[in-house]
Amino acid sequence: MNDLKPRAIRLLARREHSRAELARKLSPHGSPEEVDTVLTELQNANLLSDARFADSYLRSQGARLGAAKLRQTLRGKGVAEETIAARLAAADLPDELERVRTLWARKFGSAPTDAREWARQARFLQSRGFGTDVIRKVLKELAE
Template sequence: MNDLKPRAIRLLARREHSRAELARKLSPYGSPEEVDIVLTELQDTNLLSDARFAQSYLRSHGERLGAARLRQTLRTKGVDEELIAASLREADLPDEMARARAIWARKFAAPPADAREWARQARFLQSRGFGTELIRKVLKESAE
């Protein structure tokens, strides 16, 4: 128990963590009850905040990823669904279409010449978390 709090603070000093993520990282060093006590103490002193983690994650990854990918990653990090939705609404991100265009333009110099290239570019955008309808629009615009 004496080692958990300093370890948690060292982890938080490097970057923001969600409660679930920090609990997973601390679990080898203490019992679940001890970890929970330390995490609650950190939350009470506002050193640990899922909302702050979500905002930080969106700031650093929002420009490069689509909303679906951002939402899924935050979900896997243990952030509450309502908090994810609120964070995405409040985030100062360009709209989804502008992000998709910018990402596509950085990666590809030319519009797809054939079906195979179209599929490759579509898979790339899809892996970044953009929806199929949006991908069609971006690739259709690039071809015109």
């Protein structure tokens, strides 16, 4: 346990982590009880916060990912569903349609010429977590 807290602080100094993510990184270095104790201490000292981690992640990835992908990734990092919903609502992100247009322009730049190209562009945007309705709207606008 002696080296768990400094190790956790070093990890947090590099970037924000969720509690679950930090627990996973610390687990090889101590017992589950010791890790939980250190994480609770860090949360009580306000050095560890899932909400702050979610805000940081949304700031860095929000402009190029859709809400579904952002939500899925945060869930995978162990952030609670209520925290995700609150942080997404509070995030200062452009609307989904604007983000799709920006990402599409950066990646492709020219309208799809055939059904195969249309499908390729749609798959790319869908892999980034954008909804099919938004993707169809943007690609339809481009075809006109």
